[in-house]
Amino acid sequence: MEHIQTLVIGAGAVGLAIAAELSEHHDVVVIEQNTHFGEHTSSRNSEVVHAGIYYPSNSLKAQLCIEGKALLYQHCQSYHVPYKKVGKVLVAHGEREIAKLHALVQQAEDNNVQDLAFLSQAELAKKAPQVKASLGVWSPSTGIVDSHQLMLSYLNKLSAHAGQYVNNTRFVRAQFDGQHFIVTLNCDGELFNLKCTTLINAAGLFAQSCAKQIDALDARFIPELYYCKGQYFSYQGSHPFQHLIYPMPEQQGLGIHATIDMAGQLRFGPDTTFIDTLDYTPNAQAKAHFVKEIIKYWPNLDSSRLHVSYSGIRPKLFRNGAQDFVIQDHTVHGIQGLINLFGIESPGLTASLAIAQHVVNKVTRPLG
Structure with missing residues (x-):
């Protein structure tokens, strides 16, 4: 059975950003159930780079939007991603x-x-x-960005660090043996297994359904969608x-x-x-x-x-009221190596690189 360090579920903007950042530290595979990356929330939005105005004080949204905005503009310049700081x-x-x-x-x-x-x-x-x-x-500081080119730049960074992107591959389930995850994937109708040390659920609209197929995860840690x-x-x-x-x-x-x-x-x-x-x-x-x-x-x-x-x-995650990003690691659910991201909506595109760094810190800190 193939053994990799990190498997990322979902190749939207956030999943790709996480995989790209992590590829500097780990061997990483990011899977996408569709034929193309970013077919859902990441490509069906206003493509606005948000300033960080609206979000509740001390929320992850406020923190990661503002950090992410600076990182995004810097990244766009470095990787020649089309953007305009139109205001x-x-x-x-x-x-x-x-x-x-x-x-x-x-x-x-x-x-x-x-x-x-x-x-x-x-x-x-x-x-x-x-x-x-x-x-x-x-x-x-509000701007606009070409979301497709942004995601493509994350994919290029992932490839440059020998990370892998695999499309038409759906997460089926994961069994935790106390140290590793035995993951079952459906690739073009064929099932196969691989073993990973770190499992990152960045499946967006499908994050809850993926989380329900992780055997060791208590259902009380899976919010409504x-x-x-x-x-x-x-x-x-x-x-x-x-x-x-x-x-x-x-x-x-x-x-x-x-x-x-x-x-x-x-x-x-x-x-x-x-x-x-x-x-x-x-x-x-x-x-x-x-x-x-x-x-x-x-x-x-x-x-x-x-x-x-x-x-x-x-x-x-709620029908009414403000909601924050939910990023769970073992300190929340007790499973070493598992990170679930729930409710990653606006300003997820703006915050994608900051979310990625936030996750990378959670993954690499116990190892270092």
């Missing part, structure tokens, strides 16, 4: 939203985001032309925006915001809907809701140029 404008309309915006700025300061600036009406008109708002705040679907609409033709425009956040997300991609095309989203099964089919009927939300801050919207685009699904 974003947070906009508020009316007294209630103004109070919420002030609270957000305070939260950002608590999270050590020090570069936000309130905009005068003249500055707001310049940075967010045609936008209707009582008050605006500028976030210069809720699929939260968000869809996007693209805007055809010219538009006035050079920066991202974010309204005040909603209970389940950051609101239907305006982003631009690397080519400069404008898109809006996501909305939030909880669903029972994985289904990426966009709902064109949501257009009326999008139009209603967008014109609150962009009254000049030409709705005839708004077209349904794509959707993504987040692995939520």
Whole structure:
């Protein structure tokens, strides 16, 4: 039976980042059940590099987003990954939203985001032309990144350190013998086993189902999973925006915001809907809701140029309220060598390298 040091389940942005970082220390294999890497949450998002504004103080999301943002921009320069530090404008309309915006700025300061600036009406008109708002705040460190090229750069780093990426390979189960994991994999319909010392479950939307197949893991350490679907609409033709425009956040997300991609095309989203099964089919009927939300801050919207685009699904751990990343090691569940990552949603793309370093520290510390 083949014996490797580390097996990573899931080749999304976080799984690939972990594998790439770990490959500098261990021999690593990362498996992906699909034909291509990053087919789920990692490639179905806004591709925004987040500043770290919204997350609760002392949370993993706040810490790893801010650390990850710096690491990501540095990585993109080193590996020639396309990105743009376009900045974003947070906009508020009316007294209630103004109070919420002030609270957000305070939260950002608590999270050590020090570069936000309130905009005068003249500055707001310049940075967010045609936008209707009582008050605006500028976030210069927010950016956009080509998520596919980012994941490809992680894969290239993994390969450069002799790590392996194996697609069309599904995790079936793992048995822990006290020192190693005997892992059963399904590769194109054929079962085979391998032995690993470290097992990292970074399967995203499938992390809970994988965790349930690890025989030594007590079910109480596996949180509930809720699929939260968000869809996007693209805007055809010219538009006035050079920066991202974010309204005040909603209970389940950051609101239907305006982003631009690397080519400069404008898109809006996501909305939030909880669903029972994985289904990426966009709902064109949501257009009326999008139009209603967008014109609150962009009254000049030409709705005839708004077209349904794509959707993504987040692995939520709760239906309501703020939630943090959950990264469990043996100090939580008692199994040496097992690391489970649950609820890795936004800002997971931004935080991917910081999450990777966080996991690497957990893996290498007991050995060193």
